[in-house]
Amino acid sequence: MQQAAAQLPWFHIVLLIKKIPDSKTRDWYAREALRQSWRRETLALQIKSQLHLRQGSAVTNFDQRLAPPQAGLAAQILKDPYHFDILGLGDEAQERDIEGALMRHITRFLLELGAGFSFVGRQFRLEVAGDEFFIDLLFYHTRLKCYVAVELKADAFKPEHAGKLNFYLGVVDAQIKAPDDRPTIGLLLCRTQNRMVAEYALSGIGKPIGVAEFQLVRALPEPLDTNLPSIQEIETELSFDLKGGEIR
Numbered sequence: 001m002q003q004a005a006a007q008l009p010w011f012h013i014v015l016l017i018k019k020i021p022d023s024k025t026r027d028w029y030a031r032e033a034l035r036q037s038w039r040r041e042t043l044a045l046q047i048k049s050q051l052h053l054r055q056g057s058a059v060t061n062f063d064q065r066l067a068p069p070q071a072g073l074a075a076q077i078l079k080d081p082y083h084f085d086i087l088g089l090g091d092e093a094q095e096r097d098i099e100g101a102l103m104r105h106i107t108r109f110l111l112e113l114g115a116g117f118s119f120v121g122r123q124f125r126l127e128v129a130g131d132e133f134f135i136d137l138l139f140y141h142t143r144l145k146c147y148v149a150v151e152l153k154a155d156a157f158k159p160e161h162a163g164k165l166n167f168y169l170g171v172v173d174a175q176i177k178a179p180d181d182r183p184t185i186g187l188l189l190c191r192t193q194n195r196m197v198a199e200y201a202l203s204g205i206g207k208p209i210g211v212a213e214f215q216l217v218r219a220l221p222e223p224l225d226t227n228l229p230s231i232q233e234i235e236t237e238l239s240f241d242l243k244g245g246e247i248r
Contacts, residue, residue, distance in 0.1 A: 004030040011040050019047050028052050036115045054079040058212040059195050061202040074144055074185055077114055080212035095152045099136055116143040126171045135168050146182040147172050157193035159201035162209055169207040189214045
């Protein structure tokens, strides 16, 4: 089997050599570029954002709440921090502002989330004994074979955030998850977090949850040319009750 770099286009290889002096890091990006079919512009963006340092860095309780190898695979799909660099929002932006901007730029949001995420709904409605609850963003991960519920917090992480998401995951597992789906995973995206506080909070939570920071980065190289469909194509198809179809 050829090494990953040998299977990439020439200009991908030139970019890797010019931008990454360390051979192990270069090999990591070569493997990811090949696995996820990144175009050269996407590869350049991931190198600039130091994806190799962020991938798999979120605080999670997956080792205690998921069986191997699911725990390791789930941990690797999460990052810390996430870079939302297309929002045009200030530091005072609230959760609903951020959520709306993510949906307006769904292609780039999915690129930052990573391969395998399929959008299910925004403000996804749950009903328990006549009471309504709403998950900020609900996805299905086609490789992990499970739902992923994402909650956005415009402030610092608080232990009670994990408790609320734990409740949502229990309802999704009881009402939405199919018998052959794996346990639903939660992701709390917060402006800031104290990792030790997050670790203590998750240790007492029954459902698998990850906690990561997000950053609003205003500088974006243009054009960002990816394998994703255009924003217009996706936005015409997405609705709050969308139930299927993977978006890459």
